Amino acid sequence: MGIRTREEYMESLRRQKPRVYMAGERIENVVDHPAFQVGINLLATTYDIENDPKYRDRAQIINPTIDVVNEPISSYNQLAGGPEELVEHVKLYQTHEDFMIPCGYRCFGFNTVNSLWATTFDIDQKYHSEYHDRAIELTKRIQKEDLVVSSASVDCKGDRRFAPGQQKDLDMNLRVVKKRGDGILVRGAKPHTTAAAYANLLSVRGSTGGTEEEKDFAVAFTTPIDAPGITILCTSPHFSLEPREFEYPYSRRYGGHIEGMVIFEDVFVPWENVYMCGEIEFNRQMSLLRHSYRVMHKCMCRPALLKLAIGATALMAEYNGLEHSEVIQDTLTEMVMQYHILQACSFSSAMHAWKHESGIYFPKDGPALSGRVYMSKKLGEEQGSMIECAGGLATTKVSEKDYLNPETSGYIEKYYKGREGVPTENRLRAFELVADLAASEFAGWHLGSVVLGGGPSRTHKRAIIAEWDMDQCKELAKAAALIPEGE
Amino acid sequence: MGIRTREEYMESLRRQKPRVYMAGERIENVVDHPAFQVGINLLATTYDIENDPKYRDRAQIINPTIDVVNEPISSYNQLAGGPEELVEHVKLYQTHEDFMIPCGYRCFGFNTVNSLWATTFDIDQKYHSEYHDRAIELTKRIQKEDLVVSSASVDCKGDRRFAPGQQKDLDMNLRVVKKRGDGILVRGAKPHTTAAAYANLLSVRGSTGGTEEEKDFAVAFTTPIDAPGITILCTSPHFSLEPREFEYPYSRRYGGHIEGMVIFEDVFVPWENVYMCGEIEFNRQMSLLRHSYRVMHKCMCRPALLKLAIGATALMAEYNGLEHSEVIQDTLTEMVMQYHILQACSFSSAMHAWKHESGIYFPKDGPALSGRVYMSKKLGEEQGSMIECAGGLATTKVSEKDYLNPETSGYIEKYYKGREGVPTENRLRAFELVADLAASEFAGWHLGSVVLGGGPSRTHKRAIIAEWDMDQCKELAKAAALIPEGE
Amino acid sequence: MGIRTREEYMESLRRQKPRVYMAGERIENVVDHPAFQVGINLLATTYDIENDPKYRDRAQIINPTIDVVNEPISSYNQLAGGPEELVEHVKLYQTHEDFMIPCGYRCFGFNTVNSLWATTFDIDQKYHSEYHDRAIELTKRIQKEDLVVSSASVDCKGDRRFAPGQQKDLDMNLRVVKKRGDGILVRGAKPHTTAAAYANLLSVRGSTGGTEEEKDFAVAFTTPIDAPGITILCTSPHFSLEPREFEYPYSRRYGGHIEGMVIFEDVFVPWENVYMCGEIEFNRQMSLLRHSYRVMHKCMCRPALLKLAIGATALMAEYNGLEHSEVIQDTLTEMVMQYHILQACSFSSAMHAWKHESGIYFPKDGPALSGRVYMSKKLGEEQGSMIECAGGLATTKVSEKDYLNPETSGYIEKYYKGREGVPTENRLRAFELVADLAASEFAGWHLGSVVLGGGPSRTHKRAIIAEWDMDQCKELAKAAALIPEGE
């Protein structure tokens, strides 16, 4: 089918029977549960984009450079066939701005398809194994069925002073506990698995480990989310589920995904779904390749919410009659600068992509990593600035219930009035938006996802310096200092 | 009595009958209403401090330099008799660190007593009016009865393009609508009046206005909170009221005050409670004097929560087994530096206090203002850093209900385990604390109160440059540049 | 000829007889004067690049999209035929890294060709004038003769409180004092005209003015640098001219250009060299178009010296035995991040270029402007970091003369020794390089050129916000806040 609709995606969820818990309860029907509506809708929106005539050209790819299915497929699932395709991919994510989605989530399918493609190719080169053929089959399936893939990567890690093989409880990192003729049994948990309960496929890998003794942690596989032995404990939403008229106007509609801790209790995975098993020397490489796309997508998805934040701040200033304040204009400019820098970093990574021997391309990491580190330093400061520009009512406004209460609504109507010509209600709604984006529990969750999504900045910084050709720089310095070459 | 107890304060609230609304409902009994418990307890804690043998020496002042009541009084209510007393006052606020209170709130009583003392003195000098005697009586009453004073200063302001006198609806700034033989009638609203519903006295003043035509906005008075014509619309708490075992461990106990919009519908104020009425040329001065103490107290109260944030980050690092990470140590150091800088700014303002002709002292503004601007830039960034140091579970942990659910508790017990020897439950509690301080609705409210409390940074920056002796600096520059003096 | 050599450029200078002063002296022979050697060599290096087989493909353009001369030309002089050509142009400037040139200077020819092309096109559309044909002729000449064009833009401006037309001395901004049948007479001065004394052509324009009364300031023309009435007062070099062995190893070879104040004393310009004269409504547009390329080139040229600074810092750390210091690695990473961000901004501006009606393209300003503002905030901090990473000897080392003095050289040889295996002399040279880049008069000049080149950040920030589609953002915010459209 290649391109699914919103309805087909939701229908596919109904056919799955995962073991899901949230807030102390077993949830049998995820797709109709109120807490999952926002998350499912965010994902469903990406299917709208695929089918929307306005965006279709960006969201569908007809003749991809690397073609395995022979029909139009979703760009979200494509194999990265070159810099131009990656530049287009950045532009696809720019469409998210129009839908105000803070996270479209489809990056994980892209990452899975591309990183397994390359890694299995390399393993096969060395071991003459069959991983790459399986990766091709997986790619076909994801592309044909237009699946949502959830990525279960980060391990629990336990006591961080110790390596995986030295943990008292070895299950603190997911591992193969048994290899059988028909497949493997895996045990462990993945605590930060976003959208696990409403994805179509889990893409799982060991996140760490590098010594020969840690071979059991070097594994990569896919599995249905309702395979026996899998339990998903879901985070409660970081936004309000109560019905509201004014409050949380953004987050109650778009406020992010539901994370899940996915627990594997000796889950069976047949060999055809295994893409690495014990080839410890490829573990780090797979990790780096995934990281590469992961970080670039973080740069690509942040601008949507940033653009909204800019608009909210500017709107608020206008409604206050303060749009000409130089300080507020300067804050807005700093936010716009951040937007340009982030987009530039994504584009630069895309256009300087390098070709892997397997035929697909990976972005140049430096720019995207730099954007990623930059943006995570900025967001907190920016949330403060938004509140400062909006003014005190962002955090001292009364409840919408007081506005709806006839005994008190008159007071609010009168005294919350701002600029002449702007209805009080509109100003109130603008304050609610700023509060939602900058001072709510959702804002805190978003801060967390920006600061830690794809790993902490210290990880990215190490990657930046690892990629950089410092020797060349030192040679330049020697030449500049008139130090003889070779010394 | 001079020194009240927690119980006496709460008893005093029961005697008041203010017209209060919150979340769409009229609240008859503030003191027993769940939403007010945290706020009332924060204030009550300051009475505990006054009576606690460990802190009494700081919280009571026996022979103040300027004495109007002849008995031990609360330092929270004292007249600022000199730099040494102010230095002691900073130390009084340092005790708040032990009680983890984000806002003790008593600064408003202090501000009222001191700023009215000085302003009325100056007005009387010019007009031979009786304001200063009234201010003395007010001081006596506040000191003797150890009252909680709430300050209603900031006006609604309406369309900020226009001055008070040019607003279409003149009520957008509080004003005197009638002067009578026995007193005045005032109309308007004060939208950011913290703790209004559970204070003992409202201290009200016009926040802006400066031209002769704006004399009606130049007013200062006190009033009971239950005077006829006063309505208080309260903000809903920025923390959860549901009973919890683990979640929001800080904010559900200490999570800040309840703000109120106080509406004045032609409220009558007898002359003995009026401290300015139409003396427009003193309006700005009164505003500056209040601002002076207001900002210094903002510097003085932030360290309590900052210290807790430092502890939470360090504890989390320890529980993760990451306490030796250089990056985390560096983050902690930056937070400690901020603590030192803020305290230093408070102490420097205190020790360089200047004497007003009325006999009391005001802090040197520059250091406190600088600390205030500095801290508001730092907090948002810091919230991000705290989350980054803690790790992903700060925002992706599951509900406490899952931990309490026997079907799932085992998973959490096993997989949320961190450092050897630390019970999982403790680590979970530490994550809840970090989330509460950095990624909750309370965290957003706190950000707002730090960023805007006492006014936005642009206001403080203008005050910094206004106080600074730029001419002296330019003379130094001329001398350094060998430019003849006088040119 | 299309492509000149270093020698041909220098020969061309010998044929010019400009009236030049420096440091109190009239300089008859610029090309052999020691103070001009560094500047001339920087420019000559760009001709080396044009002819170097390794770089020729980037530096020559064979079939430009917009072709006026029918022979290979220098890419430095090309008309911007599309985003791809601009992306290539960014890569051309990346070659400067290999030559460690802080400023190749050829951007001014590019700016002149492109901005006059577009502006004259627009003026002709309105006035049916002949400016565009003249611009085509000028382009041909610059491309065919591969000329160095110096840009004389910024005016003296006088008392900044007043507009050009309100200055007491109208000459504070360059203006047309007479229009004649054969041309115009211009008067004024351009105080920051880099490389004026050793360029082949001056490209001059009025920098400000916008009212009908200020038509005389709306002028654009080219002129030989030795036209009668032109005097060039040159800045003394910001690097040492004394012969040195170790000291100032970079700046005495590459340390920047010589600026000149170019004074026009009723200089005659024939009509064929005039591209605007009085069309005041196009003055601002011309200014913006120039600014567009100007800023992008600032982003494009900074990386060369940044890369060298990275290398110098890393080399120094290695020579000290401190290359594994986490703090130093972090400083290096921040510098590398800056490199990536700047390059990304240039590339993003290039690839999003927009087509002017005249057929040429201009970069999208936002990214380049953002990079420009970003880099100017970073440099000063970075100079401090470089010194901190290098250690105290960067500013407390003794003179090279002490190292060359046999009485004292032994002390230095022994005590300035760092890492085992690294000759003391090399470490000394590395310190000299760091001092040169971060703590010398050259470093100060470079700071000035980064901070003010192309205008101050406040100008760029205004341009960022002017270009941004804020209305679209506000519409998004309205949708997010559930405010009805159109309200």
Add this chain to the structure above:
Amino acid sequence: MGIRTREEYMESLRRQKPRVYMAGERIENVVDHPAFQVGINLLATTYDIENDPKYRDRAQIINPTIDVVNEPISSYNQLAGGPEELVEHVKLYQTHEDFMIPCGYRCFGFNTVNSLWATTFDIDQKYHSEYHDRAIELTKRIQKEDLVVSSASVDCKGDRRFAPGQQKDLDMNLRVVKKRGDGILVRGAKPHTTAAAYANLLSVRGSTGGTEEEKDFAVAFTTPIDAPGITILCTSPHFSLEPREFEYPYSRRYGGHIEGMVIFEDVFVPWENVYMCGEIEFNRQMSLLRHSYRVMHKCMCRPALLKLAIGATALMAEYNGLEHSEVIQDTLTEMVMQYHILQACSFSSAMHAWKHESGIYFPKDGPALSGRVYMSKKLGEEQGSMIECAGGLATTKVSEKDYLNPETSGYIEKYYKGREGVPTENRLRAFELVADLAASEFAGWHLGSVVLGGGPSRTHKRAIIAEWDMDQCKELAKAAALIPEGE
């Protein structure tokens, strides 16, 4: 005598015969050598302050709390008798603002007196040695003779990968090579010894080493600067020695001290001048105590030049007619904030001083260290801001020789004119001042001294976290998280 005059200080220099080299030459007469005039004058200025009736009360101390000489002494040399005395000491350094001195240098005498007093006391407690009596004698001598003490602390260190005892050449850290009955022989070099050539006494200590094998590096002593075996290699001045009319108006008069590498070739030190010799366990403590005062003085001396920078920027803005620019006002405000924060940090460290068992006080380190780290991050950025506020002529102005040349002076007179009513010459002088402070070799040297004086920020940060009571913070966090105490 207790209080010397400028003349007496200079006379004392004439009586010394140190072996001094600079720029390849042996310098017999330091006191009359042009390169030393600025440095000697800076020091002499502190004697002017001691004798100036306007400042005498701050610069002389009549009845110090700890009195060893029974006559008025210079506050620069006093024993720290309590917090009040230290607060006064901060104020003494504030007087330096009036004299625009970037470094008064007398802190080293103060450090020597106080740190040796305390350290020798502690050593004697353990070893019943006679060090403390010697320290008392030293204190008396410094106080009575009002000496300038130069501090030779930092070692060469060699290959930083290795500890002192593991260096291939053990002389890379100063050490005792022989103990004799009458004294010790020391060998090594101190490469960053400011003002060594024109001090009265060298105070020397081992800077590192901590293991039992490194006892030879644990040494502290004083010596005349002309003791046999001492050679001083001096840094060339970081300012111009040529006569100038306009240029470098500040640095050619106040531009900092001359550093020296002091080489010890088996220098003999009699026992009565030795204050530690082998008591390795006290080495780190002595280092910390010195660091404590060192850092506080760095905070105390920076404001003088900061104030001048503020004035220069403001003056320049005025001369340009741009004093009302909001951006420039904001830059000035940030600089003023920095001034307040630094002063506040010094005062806070002083007022929270703690008493050492020997009777003297040491400052609380946290605030001063925080100020020190803060200021070193700011300076570079600030130099850029100063240039940006001043405008391009700060780095593109022509030589003063062109202004003095009658052929060209008219051009400059006309075109460098700024604000109406301000002579061109004055504006030119203001530009020269900004260039001197922000873009000269002196500015680079100053940046180095701010960034590395007292050690790099990483050292200070470690000290901040070491002093901080993190356990108390973690206990607060546990209480806030409802984690049982003791767990």
